[in-house]
Amino acid sequence: MPAESGTAHPADPGPGTGADPGTVRPGGRTARVRAAVLRAAGDVLAEQGFAHLDLADVARRAEVGRTTVYRRWGSVTALVADLLVEMAETSLPRTDTGSLSGDLAANAALVQRTLADPRQGALFRAVVAAAACDERTAAALRRFYEVRVAEWAPCVERAAARGEVPPGTDAGTVVRAVSAPLYYTLLTTGTAPDAPAAARAARAACAAAAAGVYVTGP
Incomplete structure (x- = not known):
């Protein structure tokens, strides 16, 4: 992982640019720095939770100069927001199986595997907990799910x-x-849902959709 001295880099958005983290796509060395910092931030969230996320500690873990981290993100909530942007952008694309039941089963399996992953499951719990008490994190989490829902909506x-x-x-x-039932299981029991739970969630949603439960409008 490349180290950075903390001096300004031409590709870094400097203070006063007005750009939110994640809205400017960095390239080259700056992209590697961003990837290292976001990976380190995710590690801290998964291991210790939002309350222990500290920009200086993230910089140390990422082997990046503290000045760069403070200049680029400026706050813990901005860093979490950028992490959610990156997670949405790198999530796997939807599966097209040719049937609604197959597509929803693929979606449920993807969610289940993510939540059952030791790092990703802990990371999501930490972000959801942070969103409950911080509006900027909550807004970033909503945008994350808007991206994911929009990715899978065409199957319906x-x-x-x-x-x-x-x-x-x-x-x-x-x-x-x-x-929804998969996240509910994780958040209320602390245990990740298993594969049969994912299959049940997909079948239930498919049956309800076929029955017209989710029809809107007149």
Whole structure:
């Protein structure tokens, strides 16, 4: 992992640019610095939670100069927001199986594997906990899920075109219905959902969608 001295780098957005973290795509060395810092921030969140996230500690773990970290992100909440941007951008794309049941099962399996992963599951718990008491983190978390729901919504729209669900079915609501019980299990029991739980969630959402439960409008 490359170290940085903390001196200014031409590709880094400097103070006063007005750009939120994650809205400017860095390249080259700056991209490597961002990746190292976000990886270190994720490690701290997974290991110790939001309360122990400290920019100086993240800089040390990432082998990056503290000046660079403070200049680029400026606050813990800005760093978490950028981490969520990166997570949304690098999440796996949706699976197209040709059927709604298959697509939703693939979505549920992806969520389940993520939450069962020792690092990712702990990371999500920490971010959700932080979002409960910090509006900027909450807004970043909402944007993260907006990206993921938008990625998977077309599978429901195609299902409507095939006649598997009624016209007017709210695609985003169906996608959320798949993952909602899985997150609920993680947050209320502290235990990641297993593969059978993911399969049940997908079947339930698919059956409800086919029955017209998620139809909106007149």
